[in-house]
Amino acid sequence: MRLRFWRRRQALVCREAVSLMAAYLDGALSESDRKRLEGHLEGCPHCSEYLAQLRVVIDVSGRVAPEDLDDETLDELVELYRLWRSG
Amino acid sequence: MVAATSRQRIGVRCLAVADDRALVARLQAGDEAAFVELVRMYQTRLQRLAESVVSSRSVAEEVVQDTWLAVLKGVERFEGRSTFKTWLFHILLNRARTAAGREHRAPPLAAEDLGERFDSSGAWASPPVPWSEEAEDRLVAQHLADRVRELLPELPAAQREVLLLRDLEGVSAPDVCELLGVSDGNQRVLLHRARVHLRQKLDLEMHS
Numbered sequence: 406m407r408l409r410f411w412r413r414r415q416a417l418v419c420r421e422a423v424s425l426m427a428a429y430l431d432g433a434l435s436e437s438d439r440k441r442l443e444g445h446l447e448g449c450p451h452c453s454e455y456l457a458q459l460r461v462v463i464d465v466s467g468r469v470a471p472e473d474l475d476d477e478t479l480d481e482l483v484e485l486y487r488l489w490r491s492g
Numbered sequence: 493m494v495a496a497t498s499r500q501r502i503g504v505r506c507l508a509v510a511d512d513r514a515l516v517a518r519l520q521a522g523d524e525a526a527f528v529e530l531v532r533m534y535q536t537r538l539q540r541l542a543e544s545v546v547s548s549r550s551v552a553e554e555v556v557q558d559t560w561l562a563v564l565k566g567v568e569r570f571e572g573r574s575t576f577k578t579w580l581f582h583i584l585l586n587r588a589r590t591a592a593g594r595e596h597r598a599p600p601l602a603a604e605d606l607g608e609r610f611d612s613s614g615a616w617a618s619p620p621v622p623w624s625e626e627a628e629d630r631l632v633a634q635h636l637a638d639r640v641r642e643l644l645p646e647l648p649a650a651q652r653e654v655l656l657l658r659d660l661e662g663v664s665a666p667d668v669c670e671l672l673g674v675s676d677g678n679q680r681v682l683l684h685r686a687r688v689h690l691r692q693k694l695d696l697e698m699h700s
Contacts, residue, residue, distance in 0.1 A: 418613065418614030418615060419614055419615050420610040420614035420615075421614060423610075426684075427680050427681065427683065427684035427687075428680060431665055451616050451619040452616075454620050455608075457625075458620060458623070458691050458694070458695070459691060461624050461627040461636070461691075461694070462640075462659075462687045462690045462691050463687065464633065465627070465633050465637040465640055465694075466655065466659035466660055466690070467659060467660065467662065468633060469637050469641045469660050471537045471539075471540055472536045472539070472540070473536065474532055478535060481557070482527075482535065482557070483524070483531075485557065485560060485561065485564075486524055486560075486564065487524075489561065489564045490522065490524075
């Protein structure tokens with residue numbers, strides 16, 4: 406009974422593996438959960454691909470550049486600065 | 493390649509923090525050029541963040557202008573205990589929430605709601621189709637980034653705020669918790685939901 410419980414603690418199914426990925430990506434998993442997840446990923450191409458796709462989302466989100474600044478807005482803010490300095 | 497670009501981005505962000513410190517010191521000394529430089533760096537990012545909180549573009553513009561005024565009033569007292577960026581975002585989010593007439597409240601979250609489908613044994617009902625390696629191509633990655641920009645407005649506000657701060661602006665998890673007044677667990681679930689939503693949309697993009 407105890408052995409079965411221990412085995413269940415060791416092996417992850419895909420649903421559990423996915424549930425740990427958010428904390429894994431934040432480096433916030435406990436040592437034992439991290440090892441269980443990495444053990445699962447070694448043998449599961451589906452979960453490995455899923456995690457890789459989440460990493461792509463993070464990477465491409467970091468490439469989303471803000472809009473260009475227009476001259477009119479910049480001029481308005483410089484005027485704001487000058488008013489503040491003179492006031 | 494993804495890991496390498498992430499490391500490069502972290503390096504760029506460290507340089508940005510150093511640049512900010514120098515600019516803030518110049519602004520404290522009354523240097524207009526430093527103010528212009530900070531506006532160039534942050535104005536449209538502030539506008540993007542404000543628009544994630546308030547619905548109207550013009551109200552967001554007022555919020556951003558009000559934020560710059562608060563920076564000018566408060567910069568002499570800014571001691572650098574947080575980064576300038578975090579301080580700036582804190583001012584903006586407070587004003588944006590006041591303008592939106594709501595306090596930030598994280599919705600109750602069920603961490604087990606993963607947004608993906610599994611069978612009764614916990615295995616994938618429909619395993620992900622591989623495309624992550626294709627996204628290592630710079631042009632493909634840029635195309636996906638353009639899609640993410642288009643998809644941002646359809647995310648629920650709470651998810652969009654966390655995603656903007658964490659993944660677009662590179663703000664740390666503890667700073668996001670403080671800025672948004674949410675627990676570490678909640679910010680992580682909101683962020684994960686946003687990423688899962690975007691992954692599903694990019695998945696469709698990669699299949700088409």
